Amino acid sequence: MNNNACCAHKDPHKKEPEGVSRRDFLGLAGIGVAIAASFTAIAGIFRMTKATVHYEESRKFKIGMPAEFPVGTIKKLDDKKVFVFADTEGLYAISCICTHLGCIVSPTEWGFQCPCHGSKYNKDGKVIGGPAPRPLPWLEVSLHEDGNLVVDAAKEVKKGTKFTV
Amino acid sequence: MHRRFYLKLLLVSSIALLAFALLAAYKEINPEWKHYQNNYKELFMKNAKDEAMKEKAKAFKVEVQQLYIEKLNRADRCVSCHIGVENPMMAKAEAPYKKHSGDYLGKHPLSRFGCTACHQGQGRATNKEEAHALEHDTHWEYPIVPLKHIQSSCAQCHDYAMLEKNGADKVVRGRKLFLEKGCLGCHKVDGAGGILGKALDGIGTQPRAYFPMRYIQGERTQSAWHKEHFLDPRAIVPESEMKASINDEEADFLATYILALKSTEMPREYRRIRQTETPDMSGEALYKKYCIGCHTTGRESYFDEIFNRTIPSIMNPALLKSADNQYLKKIVSEGREGTQMTSWKPTAAGLTEQEIDMIVEYISKDRPAAKPEPFDVAKFRADVKRGGELFNIRCALCHGKKGEGELGINLKNPVVQSADPEFLAVTVRDGRAGTPMPPFGKDGVGLKEQEIADIVSYVKTLSQKKL
Amino acid sequence: MSESTQTGINKFVGNLIGIKDSFLGSFLRSRSLLSDRSKAAVMVNNFFLHVQGAKTHINTLRPTYTFGMGLISLYLFFFAVISGVLLMIYYSPSLENAYDSVKDITNVVFGGNLIRNIHKWAGEGMIVFVMFHMARVFFTSSYKKGREFNWVVGIVLLVLTFILNFSGYLLPWDQLAYWAMVIGANIAGSPAEITDILGITKYFDFGGLQKELFLGGTVPGKATLPRVHFFHVMFLPIILVIFLGVHFWRVRKDGGLTKPDEFGPAPVDEKFLALPEKKGGIFPTNKTYGLMELAHGKTPAVDKDIENTVLSWPNLVWAEFAVLMLTFAGVFVYSMYINAPLKELANPLIPENPAKAPWYFLGLQELVSYSAFMGGIALPTLALIGLGLIPYLDREPQHVGLWFSNKQGKSVALQSFIVAIAALVGLLAFVVNFGWLRTWFTDIPQVAIILVNPGTLWVGFVMAWSLFIIKKTDSTRMGAIALFTMFLVSFVILTYVGTELRGPNWDFYWSKSQWPVH
């Protein structure tokens, strides 16, 4: 850059490096920072719309004492949207939220039926008909230190895992 | 003159619009409730005796009446049609102008309670069909409570002792029936009760969609459902195991009580639960609460088609002769796994230890003095294989090859498996009088004591057999 | 008396008397409406009227050309906005009061039920008339040279109309609303199916993001209603108005509505034009000036209206005003007799059975019942992109302004119509009777069902068919007609199947009376 920038003409003969002149640099920098600033603002706006706290009950809940689930029980905990079964091998919980689009499946003699789009599951939750992409998730059953059974609706376990008291 | 299409279109549309707008305006200013209020005004003027009343009648203003109750978050507009509900002169008028029956409005002023707190129905509606919401297509979850079940709303604030004294006989009778028919044997309420049926906490506020209406003949409302379900449970819920022999009148009372089990509480200052009467803790009351549903009198054992199993006679002196209270208590607490006999301990069905003791004490009140002849099983060297053969010939008939039980009781459950062998041996030898279990010992089939000991040892191995 | 010599009082009184004229003059900015020039001025100088040109082509005034579809859609939008604003006075978007406030509107507010019905039916009417408008624009090939981008803006408007209607029926927080939110959110979240298969959900869960943005959580609840209310009342209408502006501005820049190339005014047009007031005089027209107008033709036209146009005032203004009142009357009468639905209060435990969306989404619901991602997102997006690209793939300039272009167009449309009905009905009958991959091979991996399902098969068939038509007729226009006809047919058939033939558990029933009561 020649130093007397204010009024000197560029000397055509003196070969100066093909760089960016000061005025262009300032212009480019201005535009660059403006874009960066607006993107940050937009990112901020989007981040703002993402709810940081959910007004929902916790998805880990107690369902009662083991004795309340003797062998052969089939119980639908309505407000928790979970089926709890007890058979000779142990206790297990299957979520009743359809994996297709979130309706509540209802029990039938051959398994579960979703009322919204016709997805069908067998007794273990495996999809046997309709558009459901994944089987009904089996949820983790564990024992709370105070002796109550606890189901964690957020933690899916492999099909067939049964909790023995 | 103008053949112009658009001008004609404009004219026609505008005329149509104007006409329908006027029609709409007319319909808007003549809603259903205005007709009722005009009739009421005439009636009021006719019935008004003295001058002041006449003046008041004339000054009556016809408009939407609304009772807004902040604490209950209700805005009831029922009084827009039921306009004469507080007017003593309307005592003899027919509905909807009739004065409210009894002096209930005296103690429960409209301004503080509104109507739907007790009568349910759709308070915000301003026409009869939607307000009463009896039809399914009114899309309202809480149809109006029929008058014969209206007392179910009293229990939201009053305790049953007070209700009994003040004539709320239907819901009180309903509760007495509920506690005496053994409903708690299968249904849990407030944490205590069996687990075969659905828990009944808050059943009174369940929305209409909760009840399967497929087989209902009458009205599709909660109260009609309960009534029909009590009369024939399996007709409404085919796979139900409900054992209820309830006649028509009892069904009404029970339905009223069931509707009184509400999950929504009235705010604190509305409630008049002064002193909750101490629950009758006597053995008999507890027996009626929990056991009578299946064991009825407890005197005779019978094979039940619904459970597909024999229900033992738990107050049978023959049983009490050889079974001591400690064994009975174990049965009541642990229940018989694999059968409908639920475990009643505090962590399961929720009875306290003391309650279980009271029940066992009540059951064993007719224990005969004589003790059965002792049977020292220990001195016999038991041959389980021989016991197995004998079991298959003699016992499998009634108790099932694997002891899962059908006519005979289930022998696989932990209570029998861990019972005292002498008790089992005595039972096999003497049989159980009053039940189909015959004596196999010397004064019956005539098996030798060694054979009985073998059978008992084989019975003890039944729990390993997979069902 | 000149101005300066008058006394203050006289001036004041003079102005006071003349206030009527001075105000009117200032307001209307035009003097008597006799001469052409003043009629043109009225159009140009008025803020509202200047959206239309000073002169209008005779073809535009023929009802049988556009049937006023676009106009009706616009007016329906007006009525929806006006009634919407009125509803906002009483509606409260909080979970506890939403349902009660809607009940109050229908029960107590004076005219409340009527206004709510108008808002609902104007909104749904928009969908009907926007679809007709799109069909009219397409079949009169009014998307050609210069108007391509306006067609794309039209597609955006179509989508906005659907989403506005969707967010609308979520607000009352009744059973339909709650379960529509659950299903809508999960459709939005269905890309997670794909990211799961690709195993990248942990890093880039696009589905989850969309669902979170819409619900404000994982389940419709306290945070969802205000968001939907914001979208429905503020965000979407503003965007729609912006695009509307662009849409109208471009229509004007592209020279108003399209018109057939060889156009001669037919005697029937007389009915649609205002009679000339001027009875005699040299010039048949009211032309009192030598305004040189922009003429498109080659030969100078003297004493003949330029390019078969007439003054917008009063012709077009009357026409538009008539359509306005027609639309208003239509919506008003419909709303008086048919109530907007309002189901039970939302109950997260008991889904409705059948859980049916309003009619215009039932076609989509049928596709969704085959695969959530494909039916819910992929196929609709593909359809919209396909529609949007039509003007860029069919650039044949001939036959603009003629319904179905020519005789061949009509036959291709008819052919495609019949083939579409036969094929789609056959496909649906097959699916209903014999089920699909999942019923035959229960262990089939989900990706197979996502890729091969009745939805994808049908879209594939439609594309193949239109390519076949292009090959056979050697004209992209014909291919476009085939494609568009099949799109309309499938929309109608799938909607009918979803409305009439689907019952509880989305099973097939011939009639509603066969539904098992549950």
Add this chain to the structure above:
Amino acid sequence: MEGFSDKGIVRTIAGTCVIFLLLFLAVTFHKTDAYGEDGSPALGKKVYEERCMICHGASGDGKGLVGVIKRSEKSGRVLDVRPRDFTTGVFRFRSTPTGCLPADEDLMRLVDGGITKSFMPPHKDELSLDEKKAVVAYIKIFSERWKEEEPCKAISAAKPKWLGSKASVEKGQKIYKDMKCWECHGDDGKGKGPKSNELKDDWGNQILPFNFTAGSLKRGANPEDVYITFTAGLDGTGMPSYEDSLNEEDRWHLVSYTLKLMGVVK
């Protein structure tokens, strides 16, 4: 709902006809292979004492150690179930006309299959064929009638094609009304007719008419069994034989109506 394409329907009808034919042949052949008369009496006595005496009593009079078993039906009625008394030779589930002794096959069938709701357990795989023959022969000693009377010929039952058709059901309903079946079985077939409470069997004990809606018939639910019940009647109970009062075709109509009450036929 899985509908069948035309090809599917044709294939299924053909298949069922073939199976029915085989079944029919098996049933007819099965009948002719008569049971041997003998079977040593000692073995019969041993088996009887080990398994039957406990209920049917040492003298076969039905008063064994087990005594009366109470049964509570689904409809809430409680019924006393008593073991069969062999001394009178009166049996209910016979394929021989009313008043006759049962054929050996009848007894063998009862020992094999047992009677579901009367706690008579099945012995299909507990006893060998010889033991069954022996015990069937042994119980004949309890009643003199076996010595005096000649066994009668079994009733044959051929199922007509139109059984269960709409017309047949309607005719059956008319017969049900005319023959006053509803007096015991009730209008809805639930067994609660006006006279259903004061019915007594030959031994004077209360007996309740069958509840068609409760499903399993003791003798077996296929139409032939129902037809035989109408023709042979259930001796010892209130159920008369309609062999003479109704011709064969009417009886088959009555069978159609019964199947409808039981929900077997739509």
